[in-house]
Structures are given as structure tokens and as C-alpha cells.
Amino acid sequence: MAEHAYFLARKLLTLGACAPPRVSAKSAPSTSFINKESMNDKLNVPILLGTAREGRQSEKVAKFVLVEAHQYGFDSQLIDVRDYLTTLIDKTKHDTPWAGIVKKANGLIIVSPEYNHGYPGELKLLLDSLYKEYLDLPIGICGVSGGLVGGARVAMALEPVLIEIGARVVRPINLFPQVQNLFDATGNPIDPKITDKLKLMFDNIIKFAR
Numbered sequence: 001m002a003e004h005a006y007f008l009a010r011k012l013l014t015l016g017a018c019a020p021p022r023v024s025a026k027s028a029p030s031t032s033f034i035n036k037e038s039m040n041d042k043l044n045v046p047i048l049l050g051t052a053r054e055g056r057q058s059e060k061v062a063k064f065v066l067v068e069a070h071q072y073g074f075d076s077q078l079i080d081v082r083d084y085l086t087t088l089i090d091k092t093k094h095d096t097p098w099a100g101i102v103k104k105a106n107g108l109i110i111v112s113p114e115y116n117h118g119y120p121g122e123l124k125l126l127l128d129s130l131y132k133e134y135l136d137l138p139i140g141i142c143g144v145s146g147g148l149v150g151g152a153r154v155a156m157a158l159e160p161v162l163i164e165i166g167a168r169v170v171r172p173i174n175l176f177p178q179v180q181n182l183f184d185a186t187g188n189p190i191d192p193k194i195t196d197k198l199k200l201m202f203d204n205i206i207k208f209a210r
């Protein structure tokens with residue numbers, strides 16, 4: 001959950017050397033605002049749930065992030081990877097529903113569980129179905145896991161993919177370890193502090209919103 005846990009995990013896994021440039025609200029240049037019609041408009045920031053697994057715990061995180069994004073003032077909707085997979089088989093089609101979502105997005109948040117230290121195949125399939133549409137799109141990552149490392153490895157695995165497709169990975173990465181213990185029966189977080197890092201991520205999405 002905590003950003004320092006992410007960097008600690010990264011160090012432990014000896015991947016610190018390939019850390020991408022950090023993006024923070026403080027250091028973001030004002031020229032990073034592009035393609036925005038009006039600063040008064042709500043920014044369109046979909047929340048992508050990256051697993052199609054039956055019984056997925058990550059859905060709780062995605063729904064929670066959606067509520068927080070609405071409260072923050074984003075125009076967000078939950079995008080479930082399950083609903084888009086059948087449109088990805090024909091590689092000649094570029095006007096897919098997913099393409100429509102990405103083209104009009106000012107930013108994106110990916111909620112992804114960690115599966116065998118990586119991302120779900122269906123998430124990669126969806127991401128790989130487009131390329132130029134992602135250019136300069138600020139993307140926040142929420143890593144989810146049942147274990148203590150909290151999805152840090154899936155975040156690390158996703159970063160080079162997102163950089164390769166031309167997106168901007170914003171900080172802080174948000175980690176949701178031991179997800180089975182994080183929410184009560186109504187989906188509210190047991191520890192309200194988990195919202196703090198989310199707000200910093202939202203702030204940085206605004207800084208780099210396209």
C-alpha cells in the first residue's frame with residue numbers, strides 16, 4: 001500500500017536501476033497539460049480492472065478506486081477487461097470499444113492483481129490491442145495481491161509495458177497487499193489511510209492529463 005514498500009520491494013528484486021523518471025505534482029511542468037478543452041471540465045479517467053478471474057478480489061479495489069475518483073471529481077467509469085476480450089481477436093479492427101475509451105481518456109488507472117509475479121494475460125492482450133492511442137496518456141497503477149508484497153511485482157512488470165506504448169506512468173504506485181483483509185462487507189476500507197496515496201496519484205494524473 002505504501003509507496004516506500006513499492007520501492008523497497010523494487011530494491012530487493014534488484015530492479016532499481018531501471019526506475020522510470022519520477023513524476024510528482026511538485027516537479028510537473030505546467031506545459032504538461034495538453035489536449036484539454038477546458039480546465040473546468042471533469043477529466044475522463046477510466047478505471048480498468050485487469051483480471052477476468054471468477055471470484056477476483058481486485059474488483060473490490062477497482063470499485064473502491066472508482067468511488068474515490070468520483071469523490072475527487074473525475075468523470076470515471078469502471079472498465080472490466082471481461083467485457084472487451086471478444087473484440088480483440090480480429091487484429092485488423094482498430095475501432096474497438098476499448099479504442100474508443102482510450103481515445104477520449106485524459107488519464108487511466110489500472111487495477112491489476114499479481115499473478116505469478118506478473119500481470120494477467122487478458123490485461124496484456126487488451127493493452128496490446130492498441131498502440132498510438134496511448135501516447136502521453138498518464139496511467140496510474142494499483143497493484144493487488146493476497147500476499148504481503150502487495151502487487152509491487154505486477155506494478156514493476158507493467159511499467160516497461162506502459163512506457164513502451166508511450167504512456168506516462170504516474171506516481172505514486174498504489175499497493176493493496178493482503179486484499180482479503182482490506183475491506184469490510186460493504187466495500188469500505190478498514191484503514192481509511194489507504195485513500196491518502198490515491199489522492200496523490202489523482203493529483204499527478206491531473207498534472208499530466210492529456
Ligand SMILES: Cc1cc2nc3c(=O)[nH]c(=O)nc-3n(C[C@H](O)[C@H](O)[C@H](O)COP(=O)(O)O)c2cc1C
Binds near residue numbers: 051053117118145179
Ligand atoms: C494464477 C494466480 C497467481 C497468483 N500469483 C501470485 C503472486 O505471484 N504473488 C502474490 O502475492 N499473489 C499471487 N496470487 C494471489 C492473488 O494476488 C490473489 O488472488 C489476490 O486476491 C488478487 O487476485 P484476484 O483479484 O484474482 O483475487 C495469485 C493468484 C492466482 C489466481
